[in-house]
Amino acid sequence: MNYCTHNGRLCLRNVFSFVLLSFFMVSCHKTNDLKPAGSMSSDAVSLRAAGSKPNIILIIGDDIGVEVPTYSGGSSYSTPNLDFMAQNGLQFSQCYCHPDGFPSRLAILTGKYNFRNYFVWGYLPPSEKTIGNMLHDAGYATCFAGKWQMSGGDTALHNAGFDKYRVFLPFGKSMHEDQRVGRYKSPILYENGAYLADSVVNGKYSADMYVDYMSKFIDSNKTNPFFIVYASNLCGKPYVPTPDDPQFANWNPETDDAHSSKKFYPSMVKYMDKTIGQVIQKVADAGLAQNTLIIYTADNGTERTITSVYNGTTVNGGHTTTSYFGTKQSCVAYWPGTVAAGQSKDNLMDFTDFLSTFADVAGVPKPTTYGQLDGVSFYDNLLGTAGTDRSWVFCHWDNNPQDAGQKQLYRWVNNKDYKLYDSVNNSYFFKISQDIYEQNPLRNSQLTKSEKQLKKSFQAVLDSLNN
16 A cells, blocks of 8 residues: 555555455536427527537536435435436436446446456456547547546556546545545545645535546537546535535535534535536537437445435435445436437336447447456437347445455345345345335245246346356
């Protein structure tokens, strides 16, 4: 572990030893009153030739469960811009994530289940190719703004296909396991192979700096197709004031983060939603709304200490749990003129599906040189055309495989109604549509003939997806 001093603080650069036998290789516009985008301006039309590749913006929230956005059933928070996306786009009601952040992010970017490429927390193997590589090679300008958490710094970001970046956690982790250092006010951010200077970040808020960076990137690529990953720091710990809170002005992140309180969580949700509105507005102002797909999801469930009202019931967050609030995720797509407004679809999807979908969006072949890819494209659902949907989703979750024997490996397959855990978890079989907390496993003697057949087919899937 190599330490460096930055911004008067101690920060950690993880330099992974490559040991083959042990696998350790390496603001703004007001947006609460957004209106559906109209036709592209004549200037924008002249900039983009007919049939040009669409832009893609993938927004990933941090520690925001399905119970948070209003459009997906929450009523404890203000999310007008996510609601706008749902009202004017497509909500996916059967999207599934991993129970924790890095495993989800690895699956999204690489299109692979974790047993194929997850060796240690925060490590993206250099041999892995990502959505960034695929779209960069297809002529896209590429940008990553926000929480990287994948080790490797400048080399890894470029190796993963990203031309431009402004990121938090460029070397995988901060010095604390809770990743509190430099997350929000006066942030520790990394760009062009170096940390930003004190004079650039002091008193500023990371989310604002991400939006500013993405806005300039969009301005520089009005005539080129572009791909942006906006991996928001919000709403992970610490729970601290945003610039819209009166406490922000005098808040000292060096000393006051120890006094953070979950009372700030609603404000953080609102601010994350505000930045999403700013991105939507920037695309519209650039005349690119009808040529830009914007998709929002989040990496995992809300922290378990956070209590929210969801569909009229008070619930706790499900972060690092394997049942409903730890693995069910909100997802919404907005693409005026292409994705019909006000839809909700219940086709099954998991985080490996984004790479295959974005290949279809960009009109490029699904890569054949990236190794085994696991995703199923949901592009037909965006267009409202006939296609083949998943009949199951799968998850392999080993939150830290280097700790063999200390942390339990979880593997399961599910559809909308049933879920089967692998034999390591005693082959528990649940009817999750009626038992979301998975408290009542179904015994074989209880099963109908069709349920027995389904359980058998799920077990065949589990048996087929191994190292």
